[in-house]
Amino acid sequence: MAGRRSEAGFAPEILRSSSSILLRPDEQTFAAMLTGWADQQTARGLVQTTIQPRLDLVRHFQAFVNDYPWKWTAGDLEDFMTEQGGRKIAASTARTYQSSIRLFLDFVCDPRYEWTSVCERLFGDHPVQICFDWNTRIHTQDYEGRPQRRSLTRIELQKLFDHADDEVIRLRKSNNKGWLPAQRDATAFKVAYAFGLRRREFQMLDLEDFGSNPHAPEFRDKGVLYVRWGKAIKGGAPRRRSVLTIFPWSVDVLDEWVADYRRQFATAARGSALWPSERVGRVGPEALGRRFAGWRDEVGLPTEIGPHCLRHSYVTHLIEDGYDPRFVQEQVGHSHASSTSIYTSVSSDFRTRTLRNVLDAGMAEALTQKEAIS
Incomplete structure (x- = not known):
């Protein structure tokens, strides 16, 4: 166990590095979870410009729910996304929000980091995954940008x-x-x-x-x-x-x-x-x-x-x-x-020329075959 305590994101190690007495255990545990998640992502080689927006999104979600990860439910996620939908965010942005929450919960629910054990001991409850295929956006197409965006003629x-x-x-x-x-x-x-x-x-x-x-x-x-x-x-x-x-x-x-x-x-x-x-x-x-x-x-x-x-x-x-x-x-x-x-958004002129070239080539081949037969 001593070796595992040095792992990035390991719960007991992070809590031990803070005050030995948790005056606000819910806030301090949540903050330690975010610190552990950031450490784990850094250890994976992710850059700060990727890590920080994820942390900010999870903090935003916690403030919206007004409760902590061991109390989050699938209904909380749906309420959160419904509110974001009122801001008319893009599908890719909505997926990014849900992905950040999913990844954070994957981390704190992983028994290897022992966050579930810590929450059981402190709060009598533990975090669970709330992001599923049936309540999150799925990637159904390669491009989800605005259709009006295009190349210039x-x-x-x-x-x-x-x-x-x-x-x-x-x-x-x-x-x-x-x-x-x-x-x-x-x-x-x-x-x-x-x-x-x-x-x-x-x-x-x-x-x-x-x-x-x-x-x-x-x-x-x-x-x-x-x-x-x-x-x-x-x-x-x-x-x-x-x-x-x-x-x-x-x-x-x-x-x-x-x-x-x-x-x-x-x-x-x-x-x-x-x-x-x-x-x-x-x-x-x-x-x-x-x-x-x-x-x-x-x-x-x-x-x-x-x-x-x-x-x-x-x-x-x-x-x-x-x-x-x-x-x-x-x-x-x-x-x-x-x-x-x-x-690639080739112009209609290009497609017309391409079609014409194919048709002309086919016609020339047919004429060659006809002459050969005769």
Whole structure:
């Protein structure tokens, strides 16, 4: 037993580390449970940005129920989710809430951590699992985002980028100091599309993240982009991947930004962030989001269109241009082809051309066979 006391999340060890006399045993036990759960998740290699929201959600649920885990019931969960439903949360958000509660109860109900024994001794009761298939949301489809979110057509994308360029010119001609941040953001959005990046991925880029591709020397020192802040899996560390440069214009855009504009930020010399801000070393995602929303509204795009739609557009346009789906999957860092297919919203023109090509090929084959017979 002595060896087990050092295990992350082990109940007696955590309670022993606090006061020997529990003045408020219910509050202190609940707090110790959360500490143990956090330790257990840390031991599993999960990052704090995953752990902390889970802890906050469980605290929120406890405050809603106004009771402690050894008193929670399935009805409490249903009441809680009914209230959250009134806020019109997304299906994926609701599942995240339920998953946090389920995982916490899996932890405290696991006899290996002895929380059930502690609760029996202190309260004459113990926690039980209250999340089941019949009272929680199940994952019935691959994509549960808002249907209005989609890729941009090529015309829409060009319209957005042209507007961004025009806005930079307008601000610069009027001697508005905001022209330089506008230039930065316009370039950042073009790079996000050119490499199919998520917002955090392109926001966190550094100068050193580009390298040469010996198989595409025409792209010079920007033939490949090394993404270091890719989306993590199950709370792990950010995933890395390399994205090959496809569009020649993206190299020119980057070279111009680095050579002519980036250095004009006073903060640029403090680090190697590709997108420095006026006051700190790196522009924040909120500022990029506000800029995108403003330009989106000014060109009349739907409000559901956000920076992530640039990534959708990248996938769609590559598929339309005939790139192999497996290549596209590797470029955007999807583990499964089904994930890439979700992002693909090929235009009706592309589908019409594809159908026409198939029909024409079939007709040509039929004519060849007919001539052979005759």
